[in-house]
Amino acid sequence: MSIIESDLLGRPSPLRLQALPVATTLLGSCVNLLPFISTAPVLPPFGLLMALAWRLLRPELWAAWIALPLGLADDLITGTAPGSAMTLWTIAFLGIDLIDARPMWRDHWLDWWIASGAILFCALGQWAFGSFVAGGGALWPMVIPTILAILCFPPIARLCAALDRWRLAK
Amino acid sequence: MAPPRHRGRGFSRRIQYGLFFGYVTAGIGVVAGLALVLIARFDPLAFQGIRGLALDMTAPIATATRPIVRGGGSLASDIGDYFNAASENRALRSQLADAQRGLIQARVLAFENARLKRTLKLVGDQSQPIVAARIVGSDLSGTRRFATLAAGRADGVETGEPVRAADGLVGRIAEVGAHASRIVLLTDGGSAVPLRSVRTGEAALGEGRGEGTIEIHSTVVGGPGFRRGDLLVTSGVGGVYPPDLPVGVVTSASGEIATAIPLAQPAKLDFALVLPQAPAPPPIAPPAGRKR
Numbered sequence: 382m383s384i385i386e387s388d389l390l391g392r393p394s395p396l397r398l399q400a401l402p403v404a405t406t407l408l409g410s411c412v413n414l415l416p417f418i419s420t421a422p423v424l425p426p427f428g429l430l431m432a433l434a435w436r437l438l439r440p441e442l443w444a445a446w447i448a449l450p451l452g453l454a455d456d457l458i459t460g461t462a463p464g465s466a467m468t469l470w471t472i473a474f475l476g477i478d479l480i481d482a483r484p485m486w487r488d489h490w491l492d493w494w495i496a497s498g499a500i501l502f503c504a505l506g507q508w509a510f511g512s513f514v515a516g517g518g519a520l521w522p523m524v525i526p527t528i529l530a531i532l533c534f535p536p537i538a539r540l541c542a543a544l545d546r547w548r549l550a551k
Numbered sequence: 552m553a554p555p556r557h558r559g560r561g562f563s564r565r566i567q568y569g570l571f572f573g574y575v576t577a578g579i580g581v582v583a584g585l586a587l588v589l590i591a592r593f594d595p596l597a598f599q600g601i602r603g604l605a606l607d608m609t610a611p612i613a614t615a616t617r618p619i620v621r622g623g624g625s626l627a628s629d630i631g632d633y634f635n636a637a638s639e640n641r642a643l644r645s646q647l648a649d650a651q652r653g654l655i656q657a658r659v660l661a662f663e664n665a666r667l668k669r670t671l672k673l674v675g676d677q678s679q680p681i682v683a684a685r686i687v688g689s690d691l692s693g694t695r696r697f698a699t700l701a702a703g704r705a706d707g708v709e710t711g712e713p714v715r716a717a718d719g720l721v722g723r724i725a726e727v728g729a730h731a732s733r734i735v736l737l738t739d740g741g742s743a744v745p746l747r748s749v750r751t752g753e754a755a756l757g758e759g760r761g762e763g764t765i766e767i768h769s770t771v772v773g774g775p776g777f778r779r780g781d782l783l784v785t786s787g788v789g790g791v792y793p794p795d796l797p798v799g800v801v802t803s804a805s806g807e808i809a810t811a812i813p814l815a816q817p818a819k820l821d822f823a824l825v826l827p828q829a830p831a832p833p834p835i836a837p838p839a840g841r842k843r
Contacts, residue, residue: 411609411612414609414612414688414699415612415688444569444573444576445570445573445574445576445577446573446576446577446580448577449576449577449580449583449584452584453584457601457602457605458605458609460602460606460695460697460726460733461695462587462588462591462592463587463588463591463598463601463602464583464584464585464586464587464588464590464591465584465588467580467583467584467587468580468581468584468585468588471577471580471581471584472581474577475574475577475581478574510588511695511740512740513588513592514588514591514592514595514741515695515739515740515741519740519760519761519762521762522761522762522763
């Protein structure tokens, strides 16, 4: 396990520094594969929540294009039309970049507002792409998972912060 | 708290170029993503290969964790059953007696039916199921309603084949991997099944709404309409779905539109049968004298 442990100088390994956020985001996408079979959407999109939490916690961690591969992986894992999460996540991340460019006081509440906006945008976009690709489908079944996702963001952000502490630990 | 340290803060030319390159890549990626969605819209089978591969890689997660989830889920109802045992036992006994009488009737009818079909020399399609496999999971978020089946191309499963469980029709195969495939459930917004009401014989179309119910549209103008409790079966019109598979029960009706719930509740499904596609009738010839 030496590749994820610290080296002799006490620096965390580059693999752990770079791969942990990506790996946990992919794991988040995989949560939705847990074998409850449902006829209506019930779980929030954990992949998106993890990605947003990492992005808001560590703005300098990822390049602007990181949402492309992460979104594509989420599309393939959850079986939505390829390209839909890829597009929506990237647009959401670019929007967060625009907000970051404004010098203003940031706190947890503002991060939650930003994440809520991104979640809402992605939910609406997924619905629009879903009905464009396959047709049909009412909008209101998306309401509960979207509210759940917004409520789930603070605990996911705490989880990311804990993971980040381990990631940077000597 | 002060504004976050952003990757944009720096004066190095190299870093500035790197940032610019990142945004250009993101922009190109968004356009490429939109193109992928467009391709998926107009050629649904375009990404069959890569999506099948992803399906094969992720199916073991669901397969491995399914026993744990099932155990946890059934514990609560097991405790409840213990306290209701006596009254439930009485109710079940009377139900069983009723069911047995019905079964004898059904056997007589089945025999008579077979005899009549023989007399008419009517050839039914006695299609054998292709494979029986376990349903291992489903997509819990998002707007589409999918379930994952633990059988793929190696077992003879192909795109478009109907899937049924013991209780009734489940859906149809959307994507196939080597060892796993994805089922579009009846309740998915993209699913439409030609149906027939058992009580009146009225033809109808059942369309999924993405939230657990099926919307039933009558295709007959001024027909007898639907009533709460009507049983719906596939009509077999247009191929794909074989006729007379039970599909759902009407829960509410208003005129020629009704709402039904599927009989095969995917939450309780264990095993499903993949059936061969019913042959579609030959397409109607275009009208004569029309320029193409």
